[in-house]
Amino acid sequence: MSRATVLALMLAVAWAGPAAAHHVGAYVPRDNEISANFKQIKFSLQAQKLDVARRLFEEGALRRELRKQATAVPPGLEASIRAALTAGDARAAEAGLMVFFAALVRGLALEADRQLADPHTAPATRVASGGKILDAIWRYYNLVDFAVSQRDPKAATAVRLAFEEAESYVKAPAPAPERMRPPLTRIARVLTGVIEASSPSARRDS
Amino acid sequence: MKTKALWAVLLAVVGLAAVAGLAPAQSPKIVKIGDLGSKVGVFEGYGKYQTMGMTLAVEELNAKGGVLGHKIEIISEDDETKPAPAVRKAEKLILQDDVKLLVGAISSGATMAVMDVTKKHKTIHWNSVSCAEFMRTTKFHKYYFSNQPDSRMQANGLAKYILDKMGKRVYIFYTDYAMGQSDGRQFKTAFEKLGGEIVGVAGAPLDTKDFGPWFGDINKTNPDVLFLAFAGTDSIRLMTQLHSFGMTKKYKMAGIDCFLLQQDLPSIAEPMEGFVQLNHFSAFNPDPAMQAFNQKFKRRWNTDANIAAGAYDAVLFWAAAVEKAKSFDPDKVAAAQEGMCLDSTHIGRQCVRKEDHQVVMDMHLYRVEKGKNIPIARIAGADTIGEPMVGKDPVEGFSWEIKKKN
Numbered sequence: 001m002s003r004a005t006v007l008a009l010m011l012a013v014a015w016a017g018p019a020a021a022h023h024v025g026a027y028v029p030r031d032n033e034i035s036a037n038f039k040q041i042k043f044s045l046q047a048q049k050l051d052v053a054r055r056l057f058e059e060g061a062l063r064r065e066l067r068k069q070a071t072a073v074p075p076g077l078e079a080s081i082r083a084a085l086t087a088g089d090a091r092a093a094e095a096g097l098m099v100f101f102a103a104l105v106r107g108l109a110l111e112a113d114r115q116l117a118d119p120h121t122a123p124a125t126r127v128a129s130g131g132k133i134l135d136a137i138w139r140y141y142n143l144v145d146f147a148v149s150q151r152d153p154k155a156a157t158a159v160r161l162a163f164e165e166a167e168s169y170v171k172a173p174a175p176a177p178e179r180m181r182p183p184l185t186r187i188a189r190v191l192t193g194v195i196e197a198s199s200p201s202a203r204r205d206s
Numbered sequence: 207m208k209t210k211a212l213w214a215v216l217l218a219v220v221g222l223a224a225v226a227g228l229a230p231a232q233s234p235k236i237v238k239i240g241d242l243g244s245k246v247g248v249f250e251g252y253g254k255y256q257t258m259g260m261t262l263a264v265e266e267l268n269a270k271g272g273v274l275g276h277k278i279e280i281i282s283e284d285d286e287t288k289p290a291p292a293v294r295k296a297e298k299l300i301l302q303d304d305v306k307l308l309v310g311a312i313s314s315g316a317t318m319a320v321m322d323v324t325k326k327h328k329t330i331h332w333n334s335v336s337c338a339e340f341m342r343t344t345k346f347h348k349y350y351f352s353n354q355p356d357s358r359m360q361a362n363g364l365a366k367y368i369l370d371k372m373g374k375r376v377y378i379f380y381t382d383y384a385m386g387q388s389d390g391r392q393f394k395t396a397f398e399k400l401g402g403e404i405v406g407v408a409g410a411p412l413d414t415k416d417f418g419p420w421f422g423d424i425n426k427t428n429p430d431v432l433f434l435a436f437a438g439t440d441s442i443r444l445m446t447q448l449h450s451f452g453m454t455k456k457y458k459m460a461g462i463d464c465f466l467l468q469q470d471l472p473s474i475a476e477p478m479e480g481f482v483q484l485n486h487f488s489a490f491n492p493d494p495a496m497q498a499f500n501q502k503f504k505r506r507w508n509t510d511a512n513i514a515a516g517a518y519d520a521v522l523f524w525a526a527a528v529e530k531a532k533s534f535d536p537d538k539v540a541a542a543q544e545g546m547c548l549d550s551t552h553i554g555r556q557c558v559r560k561e562d563h564q565v566v567m568d569m570h571l572y573r574v575e576k577g578k579n580i581p582i583a584r585i586a587g588a589d590t591i592g593e594p595m596v597g598k599d600p601v602e603g604f605s606w607e608i609k610k611k612n
Contacts, residue, residue, distance in 0.1 A: 039246055039284065042245075042246065043245070043282070043284070046245075046257070046282065047282070142246070142247045142248060143246055143247065145247060145248050145250070146246075146247070146248070146250035146251055146254065149251070149469050149470070150469070150509075153469055153470060153471075153472045153473040154472070154473040156469075156470075156473070157439070157442055157470060157473040157474065158473075160248070160438075160439045160442075161439055161442065161443065164415075164439055164443075165415065168415050
């Protein structure tokens, strides 16, 4: 093989590397309408287009999901995000959105744990459905990892490590649904702490 | 009388029309610049700070009238940390938004992909974060500039310090894909060139969860120093396991700047205690230039700067070159940037080397103490930059073979 071919191959590996690697946070599942809506709101806020951000929030998939999850998110979350958007307070709006996604991820982690514990389903099927939920978990958690790490770096690290541990069992040759459960419950527990420390009522009390 | 009144009305109308007509001509001319990188996700810690650094520079320049009579406007795009979207967004910035400068990206893979776009469309391109060794060698083009020390510069700086201050026998442990291999081979080359001994080398596959099987081999070679080339959560997991095996106390440890993000250090402070890392900027460095920049950054953004805030300099270099060339023409601006020196960068005076467009950056070595990077030594950029290797294969003749010393 010529030196040029070797170099071209190395470059190809360097290019392909991040897309294949969760461990450096470069892998991101395809957006759905909720994550896409979040990005639109976030970029509008960054560009200081507050009217646009407000409209995207009011009319978008994110707020519809927020209402669907009303019992799982802290009370007053929707109102606090709206108030922050109205006041042009990007930091507070981002904090509210972080709490929403943390709650969404916590719900998914608990759901995965429930499905993985189901004795009536074959282990391989349980692991496969756990893997799909993990994909959804990363889609949402990745959006707010930076916001979480700024407020609680230990929590952000714990979630990333737990996610990777759970993911490694999806790829294991013998299906072991029971081994996936502890990291998922860890994700749920850590994010409960993040939600409680950052929810609108906690911020009012602090 | 009637005629005079009519003339007066006509003159007034003409006058108003003239004023109205002048208004658009007096509105400021705009020049756009592109900010491309990871704006959402785990690498947001770099992409967001790149935006903040650029914004700070643009605000300062606009307050003084902009560049060449134009107000500067930033267009930011998220590249999702992947080469394909990075290319799409770079083309959008250049062809649709008509940016005259593109800063980015964050991951080396994305930056190298974008280099093809900036070369094709002759656009001034600054990289302030990515550190692959190919960008100023085989991928280099005349519109590309960098103020991020690449893995060769970092390895050169670290190798000298380790040999002088930490020990002569080093074991290299790396993550076995592009980034780890690149860091490992650059370090091995630099360390052996200086007369140091590499006593062992091992690559752990991607996604390794248990590093235990490698620890026996490391202990058998009994090195003075462990050079670790990992990134992200791999680094965290590895350090946690080394610590639980007592190896963080037994060996001195070192790595380059992407081993761990500053934001992750507090969560792993104990295992990282004493780890030596190389970097060109830290908010905890008492260097007057860094402190002045950090205070300015903190006033504007209410947070400390990090290395990605060096994108501030990219905008300043470009603006100074535009003024010098009296033109936005990329060929003239690129020529003006070559060899240019600026005193007001985020780390003080810096110059662009003409041959490979790399900024000759002084770097600092830091030791992690209680989750913070504390400076322990300054390394001159001239000692680490190495010879220009434009068009040359930076890994030619390299071998992982261990050369035994008697």
